[in-house]
Amino acid sequence: MADLTLAPQRPGEPSAEGWDALRDEPGPDTVRCLGLYAKLTAGVSVVSALDAGGRPTGMTVSALTSLSARPPLLLACLRTGARTLTALRHQGAFAISVLTEDQRPGASRFADPSVPPAARFDGVPVQHVLGLPVLADALAWAVCVVQDVRPYGDHHAVVGRVRALAVNGGRPLLWHDRAFHALT
Template identity: 60%
Template structure:
């Protein structure tokens, strides 16, 4: 019986994850160079701050997580005022930026720009208490399902409660630069425009 157990153990292939867990891994610069090659849409995540004023930040790490139930996942930098406010409010908005809104993306990414300056001259409306951009390519308001810290960011999972989509082209982030789509693909789809 002992021989059988030994033979089974020897026949089992080694777990590569077991070996890698003890390795230091690539340095931060190499990882960031790889991450820069990931093309993504640019969004501004917004919520209401503890002082009753809107707060928000530019986020490129956003993805759909589930259609049933409808869930989005956004990764926000730990220590940010926006992340803290989302945890306190339990609701946040995701504003998808248009390709002509590069300056807005830069403004919401700059830590030297105050929250009041960031929101100046932006057409805002409140949906479920969260500020949304009236001129965004699309937006959704999400109720917080979960927030978990991973390294220097936190993964925020939100259940989509309301969504609105307009026509146009998205602002993209790739290789540490803003960009836009070229060619076809910016046409309006059926059922766009009305909140759901």
């Protein structure tokens, strides 16, 4: 790794040697990045959609955030190649279910790639809102139409315009240091 303290410069301004530390530094390797990302605490949600055959599909995500209140937009990051990403792109709509600390088993099931998509919903109370499956016992949920989908590295950023939502009581399920946690 280069010594970035030798040539003070403003970001984007090449040094006397023509080297821009901010843009030319190769950055840390994947393992170190994942170590940093593990320290980011996030709420846990399930993104759901209907596949081309009208069957429900869903996956656990921890990369979900509000993007705008006017218009109401949410941003979710889904792994490239995920069936749920394919389904929401095809359908042009998806749902978000923000999970409670009591929904840890469901979060694990929706994150397990060995569980078939439709089987992830087995035994999970679901309601259909505007045709999409939302987890009935969720802390909150939203149904969105796809506003934009863009690839970034090994994930896609999905922006959804909220069309319906509900907020319920409970305590959130959290993801931190590669494990589920509850507020204390």
